[in-house]
């Protein structure tokens with residue numbers, strides 16, 4: 468019997484560190500990891516000189532389909548993810564229309580994903596004042612967890628969770644054995660500060676940044692942790708922009724609260740000065756901070772205090788990314804393709820972050836946190852989800868596959884080009900000098916969290 472795929476002579480980035488070994492695949496799964504695999508294979512890859520990473524598991528993506536596919540959809544969004552070495556992702560309950568607040572919306576989005584996604588995907592359900600009674604049903608559908616905004620989401624159809632909603636939602640999540648993810652910015656702070664700035668006619672980049680100061684995040688993080696502690700719910704703090712937020716999570720974890728922390732490539736790569744220079748393409752909430760904060764986030768990541776790095780890929784059409792009033796411009800950064808690039812260039816090359824730590828925050832930890840059993844690591848029995856990377860190859864990112872051209876990473880230079888991406892042993896993306904190759908026959912599957920184990 469021939470193997471389906473044999474990856475020969477690469478450096479495998481395992482949870483224990485990089486090792487030179489062969490990797491064999493049968494029926495989409497890793498069946499052998501050994502110094503030398505002597506077996507015939509239908510497809511063989513000469514991976515000498517390449518690093519083999521577990522496929523990135525991007526737990527924070529906004530694909531906006533159905534309803535706002537013209538912002539970003541499964542087809543283009545997952546091409547971008549694949550080109551960046553991702554093999555699975557978890558889609559946020561907004562900005563699709565309808566937002567994912569009930570079983571019907573789940574079924575609709577699932578159908579779109581199964582028809583068009585190039586990668587395996589899980590779906591977050593929303594937690595809003597509109598759909599508290601729907602949470603049990605959403606859990607039964609197989610949502611990854613429940614996502615709540617603690618401040619205005621930008622969309623009236625996805626209202627922020629007030630304290631009671633968040634608290635009750637956590638109780639329901641606890642019963643269902645699912646994680647609650649929070650966008651932790653204080654509504655009281657952000658609402659008042661932005662209103663005052665706008666009334667005074669201050670609407671520039673610096674005014675926007677000043678309307679969402681670090682304390683806004685710290686306050687909301689503290690409150691979310693308190694509710695998680697009281698309810699016993701599992702809490703995942705998305706897109707933390709400050710080391711203070713990360714430290715609050717670490718302290719809570721040390722006293723037994725089930726809390727994990729995510730940050731995003733943009734907080735690790737850019738600074739406020741870049742936002743002033745680049746403008747709308749770097750507008751997001753919470754906003755990008757100063758260089759000191761960026762370094763503190765890297766220190767926290769190196770110390771193992773940041774569990775996951777998700778792209779928070781959230782593009783919008785160019786007309787929503789235009790205008791004089793920085794408050795009015797749609798927030799959200801296109802980063803689906805560049806998470807691993809940022810971690811390798813800014814982390815491994817510039818700050819000595821070990822490769823296995825990069826694989827942990829990008830793949831292993833999100834797979835564990837959201838109980839995607841077969842994902843996240845190069846180990847026997849796991850899905851053969853692979854990103855083949857030429858670590859020392861410098862390149863300029865010009866060929867981007869997301870829906871719109873407005874991508875702040877265009878023209879950035881990175882070391883570590885993704886050469887190919889394999890989903891369950893099938894090549895979904897390959898880099899080529901004349902343009903990327905995508906395999907039209909690959910289709911993603913819905914991922915559901917595994918049953919909780921005691």
Ligand SMILES: NC(=O)NC(NC(N)=O)C(=O)[O-]
Nearest residue numbers: 529620621751752781798799
């Ligand atoms: N509606 C959004 O896509 N929001 C996202 N936008 C950002 N981060 O600016 C988010 O995650 O909050």
Ligand SMILES: [Zn+2]
Nearest residue numbers: 650705706752
């Ligand atoms: Zn958010």
Ligand SMILES: [Zn+2]
Nearest residue numbers: 527559779781
């Ligand atoms: Zn987001």
